Amino acid sequence: xxxGTTTVDAAALPLRTRIGQVNQRLKGWEAVRWVDGAPRxxxxxxxxxxxxxxxxxxxGVLRADPWSAVRWADGIPPERSAEAYAAVQEHVTRYxxxxxxxxxxxxPHGLQALGGTTLPVNLALGAGMDVDLAHDLAALVxxxxxxxxxxxxxxxxxxxxxxxxxxxxxxxxxxDPALAALLVEATVRGMQGTTSGADAIDAAHVAxxxxxxxxxxxxxxxxxxxxxxIGRRELGEIHLRPAHAAARVGVAGYMAAYNxxxxxxxxxxxxxxxxxxxxxxxxxxxxxxxxxxxxRLRDSAPDPAxxxxxxxxxxxxxxxxxxxxxxxxxALDRGLVAEAVLDRAVDRVLALKRRIGLLGPxxxxxPATGSAGLPGGLDVRPQAPATSPTSEAGRERIALLAxxxxxSVVLLHDEGVLPLRAxxxxxxxxxxxxxxxxxxxxxxxxxxxxxxxxxxxxxxLRDRLGADRVRHAPGSRLRGPLDDPAALDAVRDAxxxxxxxxxxxxGTSRRGYDxxxxxxxxxEGPAPDTTNGEGVDLASVALPEAQIAVARAARAAGRxxxxxxxxxxxxxxxxxxxxxxxxxxxxxxxxRGGEAVAExxxxxxxxxxxxxxxxxADGVMPVAHDERRETAxxxxxxxxxxxxxxxxxxxxxxxxxxxxxxxxxxxxALADGATATLTVDVRNDGPRTVTLPVPLxxxxxxxxxRPRRRGLLGVQHATVAPGGSVALTYPLGLDxxxxxxxxxxxxxxxxxxxxxxPDPDAPAGTAAVRVTxxxxxxxxxx
Numbered sequence: 001x002x003x004g005t006t007t008v009d010a011a012a013l014p015l016r017t018r019i020g021q022v023n024q025r026l027k028g029w030e031a032v033r034w035v036d037g038a039p040r041x042x043x044x045x046x047x048x049x050x051x052x053x054x055x056x057x058x059x060g061v062l063r064a065d066p067w068s069a070v071r072w073a074d075g076i077p078p079e080r081s082a083e084a085y086a087a088v089q090e091h092v093t094r095y096x097x098x099x100x101x102x103x104x105x106x107x108p109h110g111l112q113a114l115g116g117t118t119l120p121v122n123l124a125l126g127a128g129m130d131v132d133l134a135h136d137l138a139a140l141v142x143x144x145x146x147x148x149x150x151x152x153x154x155x156x157x158x159x160x161x162x163x164x165x166x167x168x169x170x171x172x173x174x175x176d177p178a179l180a181a182l183l184v185e186a187t188v189r190g191m192q193g194t195t196s197g198a199d200a201i202d203a204a205h206v207a208x209x210x211x212x213x214x215x216x217x218x219x220x221x222x223x224x225x226x227x228x229x230i231g232r233r234e235l236g237e238i239h240l241r242p243a244h245a246a247a248r249v250g251v252a253g254y255m256a257a258y259n260x261x262x263x264x265x266x267x268x269x270x271x272x273x274x275x276x277x278x279x280x281x282x283x284x285x286x287x288x289x290x291x292x293x294x295x296r297l298r299d300s301a302p303d304p305a306x307x308x309x310x311x312x313x314x315x316x317x318x319x320x321x322x323x324x325x326x327x328x329x330x331a332l333d334r335g336l337v338a339e340a341v342l343d344r345a346v347d348r349v350l351a352l353k354r355r356i357g358l359l360g361p362x363x364x365x366x367p368a369t370g371s372a373g374l375p376g377g378l379d380v381r382p383q384a385p386a387t388s389p390t391s392e393a394g395r396e397r398i399a400l401l402a403x404x405x406x407x408s409v410v411l412l413h414d415e416g417v418l419p420l421r422a423x424x425x426x427x428x429x430x431x432x433x434x435x436x437x438x439x440x441x442x443x444x445x446x447x448x449x450x451x452x453x454x455x456x457x458x459x460x461l462r463d464r465l466g467a468d469r470v471r472h473a474p475g476s477r478l479r480g481p482l483d484d485p486a487a488l489d490a491v492r493d494a495x496x497x498x499x500x501x502x503x504x505x506x507g508t509s510r511r512g513y514d515x516x517x518x519x520x521x522x523x524e525g526p527a528p529d530t531t532n533g534e535g536v537d538l539a540s541v542a543l544p545e546a547q548i549a550v551a552r553a554a555r556a557a558g559r560x561x562x563x564x565x566x567x568x569x570x571x572x573x574x575x576x577x578x579x580x581x582x583x584x585x586x587x588x589x590x591x592r593g594g595e596a597v598a599e600x601x602x603x604x605x606x607x608x609x610x611x612x613x614x615x616x617a618d619g620v621m622p623v624a625h626d627e628r629r630e631t632a633x634x635x636x637x638x639x640x641x642x643x644x645x646x647x648x649x650x651x652x653x654x655x656x657x658x659x660x661x662x663x664x665x666x667x668x669a670l671a672d673g674a675t676a677t678l679t680v681d682v683r684n685d686g687p688r689t690v691t692l693p694v695p696l697x698x699x700x701x702x703x704x705x706r707p708r709r710r711g712l713l714g715v716q717h718a719t720v721a722p723g724g725s726v727a728l729t730y731p732l733g734l735d736x737x738x739x740x741x742x743x744x745x746x747x748x749x750x751x752x753x754x755x756x757x758p759d760p761d762a763p764a765g766t767a768a769v770r771v772t773x774x775x776x777x778x779x780x781x782x
Contacts (some may be wrong), residue, residue: 015479016052018059019325020096021346022325028062046091053097057318062111063084067511075620078113078115085273104152115448116523117401118482137404138188149368153207154209160175160238164621167535176243177242185249208256214240214266219259227261252285258290270314294319308327318345322498374389402592422498427500428471432505432506433474433502433504437508451561451737460506471495481549488549495553504564507571512526532732533568541618544569619638621642622636629707631709653686654682658680658766659678660767662768662770675733677729680756684720692717694716696713699709700750702779713732734747754768
C-alpha cells in the first residue's frame with residue numbers, strides 16, 4: 001500500500017490496520033522524546049505500530065505542561081517541531097502499513113506547546129462579543145499550529161456555561177447559546193479556512209475537532225462530567241446550537257463529551273452522534289471520544305468489547321487513550337457490532353486524512369513535499385522563530401493579542417475614582433496583583449523565561465507610572481491567609497502611603513509540576529491554591545474570606561479602592577462590592593492582561609461586557625440570564641438570585657434606543673433566507689470615546705411554552721466619540737428568530753419582543769418582531 005493514492009478505503013485494509021486506524025491510544029510525549037538535540041521514537045511507539053500496523057492519530061507530541069511533565073529544559077524546541085513529527089511519521093509509514101498518522105494537539109486558547117501563542121480564555125473572548133476578532137485570532141493560531149506540523153486542533157467552545165461551580169467555565173464563551181454559536185462559527189472559519197464541509201483544509205489552516213458534544217455545561221451541581229438531566233428542548237435550544245453553527249461551516253470533527261444526557265452517555269448516544277448531527281443536520285465528519293471516555297462506558301457495558309461496540313454503533317470513530325477499542329475484534333467475533341460499522345468509522349478517519357492533505361498528492365489540501373519526502377509534506381528543516389515583533393506581521397500579531405486582552409476587561413461600576421490620576425501614587429495589593437499564572441487559564445504551556453510578551457497588573461502599572469509611585473503587598477493566598485501574620489498590616493501600610501488602592505483578587509487555573517493528575521490530565525491534588533480548571537469544581541463560588549480580608553484592609557486605610565477580579569468563572573461578589581469604589585471583572589485575559597487592566601484603570605473605560613451572570617449568593621443556581629421565567633418568588637433568604645447579569649457594562653452617558661416598533665416577516669420567507677431588520681441608535685453624552693458591543697435582546701412568545709426571560713438576538717460594535725452617535729443595524733434571520741427546540745433552526749410563526757436596554761426582563765414599550773403565517777398573523781395574536 002502507498003500513500004500516493006486517494007482511493008484507499010476501509011474495505012482495502014486488513015482488519016488489524018482498520019482497528020489501528022480507530023485507535024488513538026498513545027500520548028505523544030511518550031512516543032517521541034527529544035534526546036541530545038534530536039527526536040527519538042520510543043519503544044512505546046514501536047510496539048503500537050507492530051501491533052496495529054500503524055496509528056489513526058497521535059495526540060500530544062508537542063504538549064508541554066505539568067501533566068506531560070514536559071518543560072523547556074527537555075521539551076521539543078518550537079522551531080524544530082516538524083522534526084519530531086517527521087520522526088514519528090517516518091517510523092509509522094516505513095514499519096507499518098503505509099498510512100500516515102494524524103497529529104493532534106490541544107488548542108483550547110492557543111497551542112499547548114512550548115512557544116505556543118496563548119490567547120485569552122474563551123470566557124474572555126465572550127466578554128468582547130467580537131466575531132471578527134475571534135476569527136482573526138483563530139486564523140493566527142491556525143497558521144502557527146500548521147506551520148509546526150500539526151493536523152488537528154482540539155478546540156473548546158461547544159460547552160455552554162450553565163453553572164458557575166463548574167471548573168471548566170473558562171472554556172465556555174458564554175452562558176448564552178447564541179453568543180457561543182457566533183464565536184464558535186467564527187473560530188472554526190478562522191482555523192480551518194472553510195465555509196462548508198465540502199471545503200478542503202489547506203496548508204495554512206488546521207482541522208478542528210470542536211469540544212464537547214453535548215450538554216457538559218449542564219452537569220449536576222456543576223461537577224465535571226456529571227449527568228445533564230435535561231429534556232430535548234433544553235438540549236436543542238441551549239447546548240446544540242453552538243455545535244450546529246460549527247457544522248454549518250464544515251467543522252472537521254466533534255469530541256463526544258464525558259457526561260450523559262438523561263442517562264445516556266454521550267459516547268454511546270446514537271441519537272446524538274448519528275441521528276442528530278449526521279442524519280438530521282447532514283454533517284459528515286469525524287467524532288472523537290474524550291480521553292478514556294469509552295473505557296468509562298464500563299458502567300454501562302459488561303466488558304471492554306461491549307463498551308467498544310456501544311461507542312462504534314453510536315458513531316464514535318476515533319478513541320483517545322482508551323483500551324476498549326483494542327477489543328474491537330472481539331466485539332466483531334461476538335456479533336456485538338457489524339464489520340460495516342467499523343468500516344464506516346475507518347472511512348471517516350481516512351476522509352479526514354484526505355481533507356487535510358495527508359492522503360494523495362492530488363488533494364487540493366496537500367502542501368508541497370518536504371525535504372524528507374514524507375506524506376503531508378512535512379518540512380523538517382529547522383523553522384524560523386515566531387514572527388519577529390519588529391516585522392509588520394509581528395506588529396499585527398501583537399496588536400491583535402493586545403486587542404483581545406483589552407476586550408476581556410469589564411467595568412461593572414465606578415463611583416468617580418476612574419481614571420486614575422496620572423500623578424497618583426498607587427497601592428497594588430491582593431494575591432493576583434503580580435501573578436502571571438492567574439491570567440493564563442487551564443491548558444497553558446509553560447511560559448518562556450524571560451517573557452517579553454507578559455505583564456501583570458503590578459508590572460504594567462509600574463511601567464506606566466514608575467516603580468517609585470507603586471506600592472505592593474499580596475495580603476493573602478487565593479484560598480487562605482499567608483503564613484506571615486503581618487501580611488494584612490503590610491497591605492494597610494501600602495494603602496496608607498498611596499492615593500488610591502487597586503486590589504486584585506480572583507482565582508487561577510495554575511497547574512504545578514508537583515501536582516497529581518487523573519488519567520485524563522485533570523488535576524487531582526494537591527494544587528493547594530488552584531481554584532479553576534478541569535477537575536477543580538467548587539461548592540462555593542464566593543470569593544474566599546482571606547481575599548475579602550485584603551479588601552477590608554485596603555478600605556480601612558481610608559483611600560479610594562478599585563477592585564479587580566481576575567477569574568475564569570462567575571463569582572459571588574456581594575461581600576466585595578461595598579468595599580470598593582469601582583469594580584472590574586476580567587476573565588483570564590492571557591499574558592498581556594496586566595497591560596489591558598492598567599489601560600482600563602488609566603483611561604476609565606473598558607470595552608467588555610459580562611459574558612455570564614454572576615450569582616448573588618451561593619446556593620441560588622441556576623442564575624443564567626435566559627432561564628425560563630419563574631412563577632415562584634425565589635428564596636426567603638435570597639430575594640434576588642442574580643448579582644450582575646450577562647451583558648452588564650458601566651458606560652456612563654451611553655444610551656441605546658431602538659427605532660422600530662414592529663417589523664414582520666413570514667415564516668416561509670424566513671426559512672428561505674429573509675431577515676427582519678431592527679436599528680439601534682447609540683449616543684455618547686459622556687466625556688470619553690467609548691467602544692462597546694451593543695447587544696439586542698429578545699423574548700419569544702409562543703403559545704403553550706413558558707418563555708425564557710431573554711436571549712441574545714444579535715450584537716454589533718459601536719465606537720462613539722463624546723457628543724456623537726451611530727446607527728447600528730441588526731438583520732435578524734433564521735438563527736435569531738427560528739425555533740431551536742430540536743437543535744436546528746426552524747421557521748415557525750412567533751412573536752418576539754425585542755429591546756436594547758440592560759433590562760433582564762422585557763421592559764414596557766419593547767419592539768415586536770412578528771414571524772407570521774401566510775395569513776399575516778401569529779399564534780400569540782389570535
